[in-house]
Amino acid sequence: xxxxxxxxxxxxxxxxxxxxxxxxxxxxxxxxxxxxxxxxxxxxxxxxxxxxxxxxxxxxxxxxxxxxxxxxxxxxxxxxxxxxxxxxxxxxxxxxxxxxxxxxxxxxxxxxxxxxxxxxxxxxxxxxxxxxxxxxxxxxxxxxxxxxxxxxxxxxxxxxxxxxxxxxxxxxxxxxxxxxxxxxxxxxxxxxxxxxxxxxxxxxxxxxxxxxxxxxxxxxxxxxxxxxxxxxxxxxxxxxxxxxxxxxxxxxxxxxxxxxxxxxxxxxxxxxxxxxxxxxxxxxxxxxxxxxxxxxxxxxxxxxxxxxxxxxxxxxxxxxxxxxxxxxxxxxxxxxxxxxxxxxxxxxxxxxxxxxxxxxxxxxxxxxxxxxxxxxxxxxxxxxxxxxxxxxxxxxxxxxxxxxxxxxxxxxxxxxxxxxxxxxxxxxxxxxxxxxxxxxxxxxxxxxxxxxxxxxxxxxxxxxxxxxxxxxx
Numbered sequence: 001x002x003x004x005x006x007x008x009x010x011x012x013x014x015x016x017x018x019x020x021x022x023x024x025x026x027x028x029x030x031x032x033x034x035x036x037x038x039x040x041x042x043x044x045x046x047x048x049x050x051x052x053x054x055x056x057x058x059x060x061x062x063x064x065x066x067x068x069x070x071x072x073x074x075x076x077x078x079x080x081x082x083x084x085x086x087x088x089x090x091x092x093x094x095x096x097x098x099x100x101x102x103x104x105x106x107x108x109x110x111x112x113x114x115x116x117x118x119x120x121x122x123x124x125x126x127x128x129x130x131x132x133x134x135x136x137x138x139x140x141x142x143x144x145x146x147x148x149x150x151x152x153x154x155x156x157x158x159x160x161x162x163x164x165x166x167x168x169x170x171x172x173x174x175x176x177x178x179x180x181x182x183x184x185x186x187x188x189x190x191x192x193x194x195x196x197x198x199x200x201x202x203x204x205x206x207x208x209x210x211x212x213x214x215x216x217x218x219x220x221x222x223x224x225x226x227x228x229x230x231x232x233x234x235x236x237x238x239x240x241x242x243x244x245x246x247x248x249x250x251x252x253x254x255x256x257x258x259x260x261x262x263x264x265x266x267x268x269x270x271x272x273x274x275x276x277x278x279x280x281x282x283x284x285x286x287x288x289x290x291x292x293x294x295x296x297x298x299x300x301x302x303x304x305x306x307x308x309x310x311x312x313x314x315x316x317x318x319x320x321x322x323x324x325x326x327x328x329x330x331x332x333x334x335x336x337x338x339x340x341x342x343x344x345x346x347x348x349x350x351x352x353x354x355x356x357x358x359x360x361x362x363x364x365x366x367x368x369x370x371x372x373x374x375x376x377x378x379x380x381x382x383x384x385x386x387x388x389x390x391x392x393x394x395x396x397x398x399x400x401x402x403x404x405x406x407x408x409x410x411x412x413x414x415x416x417x418x419x420x421x422x423x424x425x426x427x428x429x430x431x432x433x434x435x436x437x438x439x440x441x442x443x444x445x446x447x448x449x450x451x452x453x454x455x456x457x458x459x460x461x462x463x464x465x466x467x468x469x470x471x472x473x
Contacts, residue, residue, distance in 0.1 A: 015222055016280035016290055027218055028137040029127070030276040034299025043114055044124040051117070052169075055176035055184075062392055067177055073422065079353070080390055080422055084360055088352055095345040102338040104234040106330060108241035112227065113293035118212075118220050121170070123278055123294060126163060126213045133159045137275065163214045164206070171205035218279045221292055228289040235287065238329050242293045243318040244273075244284045252284075255308060266314050270304055273297035273315060283315060359395065359419075360388040361449060363462045366428070371465050378408075378432045379466040386426045389419040396452035401431055402459055403446050408432040416452070431464065438466045 017025050057064040059078025066075040074081040074089065081089060103111065112119055133155050134140045146152055176184045179198065187198035212220055221228060235241065245266075253264035267284070274282045276297060279290040283297045302312040322328040366382035373379060389395050397417040401407035411417070412428040419425055431445070445464045449457045 016282075017218060017222055024219075025280065027278065027280045028140050029278045029280075029296070030137045030272070030300070031131050032123075032276055032294075032296040032299060034295075034303060036295035036299050040114060040295065041124065044120050047115060047120060048125075052173055055173065055181045060392075063180065065177055066180055068179055070179065080392065082360075082388055082390060082422075082424075084388055085356070085390070088349070088356070091345070091349050091352065095342070095349055098338065098342050098345060101234060102335065102342055104230070105236060105239055105338060106335055108235060108239050108287075109227070109231065109291065109293040110240075112221070113242075113295060116292070118225070119292055119294065121166075122213055122217060122220075125166065127278070129162055129166075130159060133162075160214065164210050167210035167213065168202075168206050170209045171202050174205055175202055218290075222279055222290050228292075231287065231289055236332070236334065237320040237324075238332055240317050240319055240330070241287055242283060242291060242295065242298060242315065243287070243320070243323055244315050245313070245318070245323050246284070247323055249284070249314050266305070266310050268304065268308060272300045272304060276300045287320075356390070357458060358389070358391045359397070359449060359457060360390060361458070361460055362386040363447060363460055365463070365465075371467070373467070374432065377435050379435055379438065379464075380430050380432045381464050383429045383431065383462070384426065385429055386424065387417055387419055388424045389422060392421040394421060395419040397457075398450040398452070398454065399429060400448050400450060401433070401445060402448040402456075404433055404437050406434050406437065407445075409447070433464060433466070435466070438464075441466060441468045 017027060019025050054064055062078045062080070063075050064077065066073065068074065072083045074085075076092075100111075130140070134143050143152060143155065172184055172188070175187075175198070178201075183195075183198065184202075187195040187202060192199040248265060249267035250265045251263065252267040252269040254270075255268050271282075273284065274280070276299075277283065278294060278296065279292060281288050281290045283291065298315045298317075301315040305312050305314055319328060362385065364384050364386075366384055369382045371379050371381055385399065387397065395418075397419065399409050399411065399417070401409050408431070410430045410432065412430065417425060417427060431447075433445075443464050443466070444461055446459045447462060448459050451457055
């Protein structure tokens with residue numbers, strides 16, 4: 001016969017959603033309710049509203065967020081980013097990663113329970129629909145085990161149809177963030193053959209979201225998402241997480257009518273915290289990678305404690321040390337270090353964003369060209385110059401050499417550079433400098449970028465090559 005210790009330690013050898021034969025255990029979580037659940041409903045409503053309204057929100061006439069990987073066009077908070085700004089995007093990702101580390105070290109997986117799209121859609125949208133159509137956990141089990149009747153077919157088809165429609169809505173929203181609302185409208189309103197790639201993309205995303213929320217479900221958090229596995233590295237004994245107070249709760253003992261025990265803990269072993277868990281774990285076993293901090297166990301335990309006349313908070317937001325020793329320390333040396341790193345990254349990122357040039361210019365000497373001598377004695381160099389307009393305004397630009405007497409800059413083709421919003425242009429330029437102005441075989445010169453009113457925008461350094469000093473003399 002197994003000892004109780006061996007029984008309690010079994011959870012360490014396998015995940016809760018897989019049985020001994022490796023087959024999936026379908027989770028039927030009990031419908032959650034309570035104070036924390038009500039707060040999560042409000043937070044979910046706000047976040048999902050922002051998600052679905054996001055593609056329509058504009059900042060300065062531009063999308064709030066556009067991540068067009070296909071055309072390498074990115075807009076974040078109304079600011080355009082080009083592939084040339086990749087280092088800024090990389091810096092932003094590093095900053096977000098450090099923030100996630102800091103947040104997790106301090107508050108555990110609060111993000112997973114309160115803000116992660118997977119949790120919000122799964123627990124607050126799809127499961128709500130499931131409860132509405134099929135009933136609570138026990139009713140769902142009975143329905144799945146029942147023979148196929150007209151009622152069962154109607155409920156199953158109704159549920160899956162609604163799931164598919166919501167998945168379709170989510171896929172359209174995601175595509176709007178990727179290619180823009182205007183393009184999505186074209187894909188939807190015109191024949192699929194006219195926008196085949198967009199249509200295929202919508203169908204692909206719809207299929208993925210439908211499969212995840214209708215069938216894969218909590219497995220996305222338990223087996224796919226790496227964030228849960230990072231807990232073992234990021235969480236410390238002072239991290240705040242959904243925690244069972246084993247000091248107060250143990251030893252567990254069921255309440256028996258007319259019998260009380262002075263040695264029993266507060267936990268009455270009703271197992272409702274297990275039945276309500278969307279990932280099927282027993283929170284009393286401690287912090288586990290499957291736990292998404294959804295607070296469902298906290299609500300149901302508080303409800304039970306109220307009914308049996310015991311204080312709430314047997315399962316609550318707490319740290320290991322606060323439960324074990326009664327000491328709660330949120331600000332630690334480790335957190336202070338992460339905060340300093342995060343402040344440095346945010347400061348540097350802010351400076352780079354503020355000082356970012358609206359027009360990026362790349363000047364390169366034409367390959368295979370050194371210099372040429374003109375009959376009037378001037379020396380010429382040939383340059384290839386690339387312009388990137390990082391704004392949403394049309395730009396008319398002029399290139400001139402600055403600080404060199406009688407220097408002339410000539411553009412092959414039109415004299416002005418015309419750049420549309422978010423447009424890149426290339427041109428070939430000839431710079432002519434009198435021999436007497438040369439200070440050596442190679443000299444540094446400044447090239448000025450002017451607007452159509454000949455107002456200097458910026459200057460750029462490059463090399464100008466000419467004859468040696470002996471040849472000049």
